[in-house]
Amino acid sequence: MYGLGILRGLGTVLTHFVNTYLDDIRWLGRRYYNPQALAVRQGPKTAGIFTVQYPEEKLVTPEEFRYIPFLLYEVKEDGTKEDRCTSCGICAKVCPPQCIWIERTTDPKTGRPVPAPREFYIDIDICMNCGFCAEYCPFDAIKMDHDFEIASYDRTSAHIFNKERLSTSVDYYASIRPTNYAREEVARAEKEAKKAKK
Amino acid sequence: MTAAPAVEKAEVKPDEEFPGIAAPDTRKGYGGYLVAPEHLVEVVTKLRDEAGYNYLSSATAVDYLEEGKLEMVYHLYRITGGPALVVKAQTPRDKAVLPSLVPLFPGADLQEREAWDLYGIRFTGHPNLKRILLWEGFWGHPMRKDWKEPYFEEETKPFDSRWPGGAVFRSEQHNPFGHNVKYPDGFTLEGWTPEADKALYAGLGTVTDVNAGSLKTDQIVVNLGPQHPSTHGVFRIAATLDGETIVDLEPVMGYLHRNHEQIGERNTFLQNIPFTDRLDYLSSMSNNLGYALAVEKLMNVKPPERAEYIRVIMVEMTRIANHLWAIGFLLNDLGAFFTPALYAIQERELILDVFEATAGSRMMCNYMRFGGVARDLPDGIEARLNELAFERLPRKVDELDAYLTNNEIIRSRCIGVGVLPAEQAIAYSTAGPVLRASGVPYDVRRADPYSIYDRFDWNVAVRYNGDVYDRYLIRLDEIRESIKIVQQALRDLPGGEIQTGKPQYQVRVPAGEAYGRVDNPKGELGFYVISTGKPNPYRYHVRAPSFINLTPFGEMCKGHKVADVVVILGSIDIVLGETDR
Amino acid sequence: MTTLEKPVSDLQVPDDIQPNIFITTLDKIYNWSRRSSCWPMMFGLACCAIEMICTAASRYDLARFGMEVMRPSARQADLMIVSGTVTKKMVPQIVRLYNQMPEPKYVLAMGACASGGGPFKEGYNVVSGVDKYVPVDVYVPGCPPTPQALLHGLITLQRKIDQQSIRNVPWYQPGASEPIPVPILGPDIIDPRQAPLLRDRAARGLSNSLTVADRVKE
Numbered sequence: 001m002y003g004l005g006i007l008r009g010l011g012t013v014l015t016h017f018v019n020t021y022l023d024d025i026r027w028l029g030r031r032y033y034n035p036q037a038l039a040v041r042q043g044p045k046t047a048g049i050f051t052v053q054y055p056e057e058k059l060v061t062p063e064e065f066r067y068i069p070f071l072l073y074e075v076k077e078d079g080t081k082e083d084r085c086t087s088c089g090i091c092a093k094v095c096p097p098q099c100i101w102i103e104r105t106t107d108p109k110t111g112r113p114v115p116a117p118r119e120f121y122i123d124i125d126i127c128m129n130c131g132f133c134a135e136y137c138p139f140d141a142i143k144m145d146h147d148f149e150i151a152s153y154d155r156t157s158a159h160i161f162n163k164e165r166l167s168t169s170v171d172y173y174a175s176i177r178p179t180n181y182a183r184e185e186v187a188r189a190e191k192e193a194k195k196a197k198k
Numbered sequence: 199m200t201a202a203p204a205v206e207k208a209e210v211k212p213d214e215e216f217p218g219i220a221a222p223d224t225r226k227g228y229g230g231y232l233v234a235p236e237h238l239v240e241v242v243t244k245l246r247d248e249a250g251y252n253y254l255s256s257a258t259a260v261d262y263l264e265e266g267k268l269e270m271v272y273h274l275y276r277i278t279g280g281p282a283l284v285v286k287a288q289t290p291r292d293k294a295v296l297p298s299l300v301p302l303f304p305g306a307d308l309q310e311r312e313a314w315d316l317y318g319i320r321f322t323g324h325p326n327l328k329r330i331l332l333w334e335g336f337w338g339h340p341m342r343k344d345w346k347e348p349y350f351e352e353e354t355k356p357f358d359s360r361w362p363g364g365a366v367f368r369s370e371q372h373n374p375f376g377h378n379v380k381y382p383d384g385f386t387l388e389g390w391t392p393e394a395d396k397a398l399y400a401g402l403g404t405v406t407d408v409n410a411g412s413l414k415t416d417q418i419v420v421n422l423g424p425q426h427p428s429t430h431g432v433f434r435i436a437a438t439l440d441g442e443t444i445v446d447l448e449p450v451m452g453y454l455h456r457n458h459e460q461i462g463e464r465n466t467f468l469q470n471i472p473f474t475d476r477l478d479y480l481s482s483m484s485n486n487l488g489y490a491l492a493v494e495k496l497m498n499v500k501p502p503e504r505a506e507y508i509r510v511i512m513v514e515m516t517r518i519a520n521h522l523w524a525i526g527f528l529l530n531d532l533g534a535f536f537t538p539a540l541y542a543i544q545e546r547e548l549i550l551d552v553f554e555a556t557a558g559s560r561m562m563c564n565y566m567r568f569g570g571v572a573r574d575l576p577d578g579i580e581a582r583l584n585e586l587a588f589e590r591l592p593r594k595v596d597e598l599d600a601y602l603t604n605n606e607i608i609r610s611r612c613i614g615v616g617v618l619p620a621e622q623a624i625a626y627s628t629a630g631p632v633l634r635a636s637g638v639p640y641d642v643r644r645a646d647p648y649s650i651y652d653r654f655d656w657n658v659a660v661r662y663n664g665d666v667y668d669r670y671l672i673r674l675d676e677i678r679e680s681i682k683i684v685q686q687a688l689r690d691l692p693g694g695e696i697q698t699g700k701p702q703y704q705v706r707v708p709a710g711e712a713y714g715r716v717d718n719p720k721g722e723l724g725f726y727v728i729s730t731g732k733p734n735p736y737r738y739h740v741r742a743p744s745f746i747n748l749t750p751f752g753e754m755c756k757g758h759k760v761a762d763v764v765v766i767l768g769s770i771d772i773v774l775g776e777t778d779r
Numbered sequence: 780m781t782t783l784e785k786p787v788s789d790l791q792v793p794d795d796i797q798p799n800i801f802i803t804t805l806d807k808i809y810n811w812s813r814r815s816s817c818w819p820m821m822f823g824l825a826c827c828a829i830e831m832i833c834t835a836a837s838r839y840d841l842a843r844f845g846m847e848v849m850r851p852s853a854r855q856a857d858l859m860i861v862s863g864t865v866t867k868k869m870v871p872q873i874v875r876l877y878n879q880m881p882e883p884k885y886v887l888a889m890g891a892c893a894s895g896g897g898p899f900k901e902g903y904n905v906v907s908g909v910d911k912y913v914p915v916d917v918y919v920p921g922c923p924p925t926p927q928a929l930l931h932g933l934i935t936l937q938r939k940i941d942q943q944s945i946r947n948v949p950w951y952q953p954g955a956s957e958p959i960p961v962p963i964l965g966p967d968i969i970d971p972r973q974a975p976l977l978r979d980r981a982a983r984g985l986s987n988s989l990t991v992a993d994r995v996k997e
């Protein structure tokens with residue numbers, strides 16, 4: 001019969017429509033603003049309305065998610081901050097769009113390079129969030145951030161991140177990427193031990 | 199270059215058949231045959247008609263600055279499968295002229311125009327030789343090795359200014375205009391007129407009176423795009439209409455020409471991987487794979503077993519996501535505004551979640567490395583993949599099928615529209631679903647197997663009518679086949695390493711040329727890479743399926759109504775990032 | 780905008796600012812209605828456009844912000860989301876579209892490319908940021924910004940709208956607003972506003988074809 005195909009198609013739409021209400025009833029008012037419900041709603045079992053209520057409720061960011069890079073510093077016992085970066089320049093060399101600028105520190109007396117950056121810039125208007133810098137940094141000094149809420153009104157002043165803007169504590173890193181952090185700490189400890197033996 | 203499956207006809211040797219005209223290319227790491235330009239047409243005709251090399255996959259130019267020569271490289275295949283026959287022709291840089299192959303292979307049309315635009319090779323006998331990616335009047339042919347862009351810093355990356363004395367600057371600070379521009383010295387606007395679209399409209403034929411029955415009508419030229427919402431991006435169509443009917447139609451592109459190839463030649467080999475994500479940005483995983491395969495061929499490395507399986511899973515998931523998107527937006531173009539697309543996008547989002555968790559980004563995966571993949575599947579992803587591949591996706595594809603396939607409106611809008619017969623599909627070098635929907639069972643995964651596709655049990659999807667409806671159906675078929683492959687790969691997924699050797703940021707690539715191709719969701723994606731042993735590729739060319747699939751677009755639209763143009767375009771499924779590169 | 784955050788009751792309002800109270804209330808209504816029906820123009824440029832479409836789809840649902848009505852016609856749009864790489868070949872059309880939009884109009888540069896050129900900045904056919912040609916209100920970094928990042932950008936835009944006052948918004952000022960001159964495709968893209976500069980440099984015999992490398996050396 002002509003028109004049957006259309007009717008069957010509309011049946012599919014109707015199923016979707018009814019499903020939204022069924023799912024609402026299933027969760028009985030706990031469907032929104034509830035992490036468990038969010039996980040189910042956004043997973044492969046999702047049925048009914050698929051929407052996340054951003055900004056009140058956010059999707060869970062997976063650990064590997066990458067946005068803009070940031071630099072790590074460790075807080076020593078006496079409260080001073082020590083950059084992990086040794087200004088070896090690998091991230092600047094591997095960066096595909098070449099958005100990283102590093103100024104190496106030199107010893108004022110001898111004029112020889114010191115393994116610490118004096119300045120570190122990332123032009124986030126060029127950065128393509130590829131994560132190569134984090135992947136190839138031998139000192140785990142640069143990592144990819146999860147924070148994507150950085151829209152701004154002005155790019156001339158706000159979009160070249162300098163060292164101050166980029167620096168973040170290791171604890172923050174450990175909080176956003178716990179498994180990566182744990183794995184790297186083990187590797188670092190091993191390296192230290194090897195060095196100590198020699 | 200690749201392992202040849204059983205071919206009925208033996209390998210031909212053009213140098214034996216054409217002594218003195220064709221000679222094997224003996225440069226180190228190179229293959230194929232150098233043919234004297236004046237005999238090119240003759241040799242290729244014979245190869246096509248007698249040896250069965252009837253599919254021109256890629257035609258591209260290379261600039262050998264030091265030798266003062268430009269070279270065209272043609273990759274010919276048999277549509278029945280098997281390895282390539284590479285034919286090359288050289289011409290001096292200062293007077294670059296070569297015979298056009300368009301009379302033999304209409305599929306060379308857009309590719310030769312690109313070579314003219316970017317390299318300045320004049321093709322005698324080309325019916326419509328004008329700029330394609332840039333505009334008429336652009337100053338110079340930018341892919342030539344001695345042409346420098348305004349923001350040129352150094353021949354190759356990494357740039358010295360970044361480290362160790364990295365005083366940050368924005369490139370526009372070093373330009374008197376504060377823009378990414380350069381002009382001939384002494385250029386002013388006075389006394390200068392833009393050439394713009396004159397050539398385009400001239401090619402479409404002048405406006406003439408036509409007698410349609412008793413009604414006298416004028417033909418008009420209508421522009422669709424480049425910001426038209428249903429051209430799938432910044433794509434422009436210039437069509438001559440007689441009433442509602444298309445008389446002549448020309449695709450106009452280049453509105454997203456991002457100089458992918460030139461940047462690719464400044465980049466190191468590794469740096470190109472994230473750039474390939476941005477070619478066909480709906481299927482970044484497959485782009486990664488194609489490029490990785492080409493370079494792996496040069497480097498002669500093989501990824502470990504587990505990496506191979508992960509690659510296949512990811513690439514097939516990409517195909518599913520891409521086809522879902524394509525179907526959704528084909529329906530949009532048909533006027534079923536957004537509901538089918540919303541259903542399709544929902545499933546795609548679930549696949550993207552997997553990519554985000556494994557690769558770190560929803561769209562720009564940057565996941566493949568030479569000799570492996572970037573990182574292993576994180577915890578819980580395998581379970582999720584299983585759930586998707588065995589449970590959710592098959593159900594949802596059936597739902598989509600039931601929802602759309604027998605809809606009478608869709609059938610009457612699609613059946614018999616935009617027909618592309620098999621012989622034409624081959625001659626026009628189309629690939630992927632467009633070719634297979636015309637009844638040619640040509641799939642690179644079968645015809646020239648790569649990775650581990652020979653281990654799985656799956657069928658090459660074919661449909662025979664070559665119309666929009668079949669191109670829609672074949673995408674559903676391909677989703678089903680992909681689900682089958684993913685299921686098998688997940689079942690057999692071995693443990694072990696994911697990377698051969700240590701990850702390196704500077705890979706050593708021996709000198710030579712390689713052409714790696716994969717069957718992307720859009721069609722055959724090829725990467726032609728030349729290495730000179732340096733850290734950067736000397737030539738990096740992308741054979742973009744979206745670009746070449748557009749060659750027969752004008753033919754397919756002729757005689758149809760304006761509303762069908764949008765549908766036909768939707769059924770070809772282009773992505774502008776790849777079309778314009 | 781006059782601030783009247785404190786309760787008004789025990790405040791003696793001088794006669795000369797009486798009208799302002801009316802305007803602030805009006806501002807609130809005016810801004811609320813504009814921010815809640817900011818219709819974007821339906822046009823996408825590159826990869827970021829895909830994320831923009833995803834933002835409009837069911838998972839992120841722009842409709843919650845009153846922005847789901849994507850208008851294919853510039854004449855009906857309030858917001859231009861520049862979603863992707865702006866190439867030289869495309870920029871004349873973008874400027875033309877911007878000129879066609881009725882005021883009040885807003886521009887959101889989505890992604891690294893639209894903000895400042897992005898990864899393709901060095902390319903010969905890429906414009907280093909759409910703000911070289913049209914004024915931009917909000918920049919959303921990222922390549923591509925995830926749909927949630929775009930939503931954040933849109934909320935940032937709403938905040939900007941909230942701060943405007945009917946009294947000094949440019950579109951109620953006397954005099955018509957000037958359209959932006961459409962760039963010309965010459966030997967390279969030409970901004971007509973720079974014609975005098977071109978003429979001047981030609982007269983002084985200065986070179987216009989040097990690259991960044993040459994100029995850094997100088």
Ligand code: SF4
Pocket residue numbers: 128476825826827828862863864889890891892893897898921922923924
């Ligand atoms: S910012 Fe990145 S994702 Fe967006 S258009 Fe540019 S390259 Fe594509």
